Amino acid sequence: MTLPKYHVKKLSIVDIANHLNVSKTTISFILNGRAQEKRIGKELVDRVQKFVDEVGYKPNSLAKSLRTGKSNIIGLMVEDISNPFFASIARLIEDRAYKNGYKIIYCSTDNDTNKTRELISMFRDRHVDGYIIAPPEGIEDDISSLIKDGMPVVLFDRHLPKVSTDFVEIDNLFSTYNATMHLIQQGYKNIAYITFASNQTQMQDRLQGYKDALDESGLKPFIQEIVFSQNEELIMGPLNTFLKKHKNLDAVFFGTNHVGTCGLKVINSLGLKVPDDLALVSFDDYDVFKLFSPPVSAIAQPIEAIADSVITVLLNKLNTSSQHISSQSIILKTDFQIRGSSKKADKA
Amino acid sequence: MTLPKYHVKKLSIVDIANHLNVSKTTISFILNGRAQEKRIGKELVDRVQKFVDEVGYKPNSLAKSLRTGKSNIIGLMVEDISNPFFASIARLIEDRAYKNGYKIIYCSTDNDTNKTRELISMFRDRHVDGYIIAPPEGIEDDISSLIKDGMPVVLFDRHLPKVSTDFVEIDNLFSTYNATMHLIQQGYKNIAYITFASNQTQMQDRLQGYKDALDESGLKPFIQEIVFSQNEELIMGPLNTFLKKHKNLDAVFFGTNHVGTCGLKVINSLGLKVPDDLALVSFDDYDVFKLFSPPVSAIAQPIEAIADSVITVLLNKLNTSSQHISSQSIILKTDFQIRGSSKKADKA
DNA sequence: AATAATCATTAAATCGATTTAATGCTATTT
């Protein structure tokens, strides 16, 4: 049987059933691998299978989802898909999801609680099977409600202390503590920490790691919190002011890749020499830090491991119907990339 | 065997109808703004509206899509979501789409024809209302088939000469021609062009612009085409070999941001001085080029305009049922960011 | 031979909406 190259109307299960003079129930059973269980004759199974392959029939997944309640779609909510950290993670999660028969619907929350709330509602409405979320502050109730309704949820990059669910993150506190200690051991004494103002766990932990290191070493902290904005000028402005005000600084620690990138721009514009005027370290590693001259030390997050863990945990939740497994938290190690080995001590 | 304790069953239109002692048809008419048209009594409308608001009923969109054939979802296929160019475009398209009541399902094609084919089939299956695609080579028939079946399709970043459909791209040929001319006017004579091996329109046009400029100036072209790979080592290897082989080069033009970034890494590893040993220009602009020292001149694509155009064209197609409008191609201008103003002539 | 059990298949209900065609009522026209 020759098929028209472009058939306008998609075939339905009824068309298949009619053409083969078999009931659609039988077709459905066969296509869902229940032929044996339903003791459907071998030749019938073959005949149906052959025809289905031939015409390339694929069940309408909307109808399927409506009936079964499953969509095979995972909702992924990152902070900002144009941030290289989240873009890379999204890419990896997408790959792993596709390999396991799931598709991804994604969106950026902008750390905006209301926007996130709407997006969750949208995902819910679309009957996504599971949620992967880098949650903004204030979204606790909505996430709790999801979980209460039995939806599989995995948080990443940060977590919500008041919500008991699975999450994947890195050892933020130790990472900044360790990197700060490194600076201190190299002889730097006036180390500033510049970050976005945020109460999110990962941001607080990173800040705490810095504080702990300074505290332990009897040094004075210099902390600058900047209000996040889409407009880079509004980030660079306060940064500029801060750096000009504190001439005594000999090192700066940036709390995220975005702060770090803006920081580099400001440092360039001020004509500061790295590391003679100022030593630098940033959280998150990417090409900008590798290619800056001299290259900037950075705390590299294990993005592959993060993506893998997130997907593994979620698939696990999706496949085991049991709701009674206690939630697990996975804390991954970071990799401190030390670059530009000039020690302060050497210069002194 | 224990059921979730507080599993709240979502309300359906039947529940609403029963509770108000009205038929579901009436509810549906009212909620779809057809009350007036159907002359439904004002008090009834108010009563229904009030109750619906009160209980927060939202129609099941799967059922709605199944019946109407519309999903309010746009499928977005980029080459690689972790590439900053595509990530930024995706982010902007997402914003514009949400503002117009559409959601985005996205995926990365990797420029892999078979993967793209599967993804198109997946989107189709999910009944997306429209397609935004940065198409790989060899996908002509699949796209044509989509269009023939009446699906709105907008291509971007490149187009398929054998497929007549709407597309948004930039003036690639002029952009490289212009930037190359700039190098020539500054006195550079041995200018190489390094790109990914590809027959895609944008890549061919960029290459042609370079060739035209050199041809016009009577200079000899040096072209290096690299096979794309996820593994950066496999890009940097050939690049390294090429640069070491052609010691006479005084300038290099990178055809994409990715080639450019890898190029910078190789140049750093070879210890070459920019621009004394080698002047650089790259297609696509981003932080890496701005922050490299000295900063690298780059051809900035107007990503906001691209995203806006893409969405505008697509929404236009979605709203006008008429299939007879001839397809439009939008060609946008780029912005050549000249950095590090040292002229070759000065040094000579 | 009547009953039960097994087999292979299918009719009909269902998911939750939209939409077409029909209903019963009142008011107006012939």
Added chain:
DNA sequence: AAATAGCATTAAATCGATTTAATGATTATT
């Protein structure tokens, strides 16, 4: 008084699948 038109609402069909319960035909058991 019968026919027509207008009004307000709804029953039933539909989208395309899955799933439950039923069917008729054999075969085995009592």
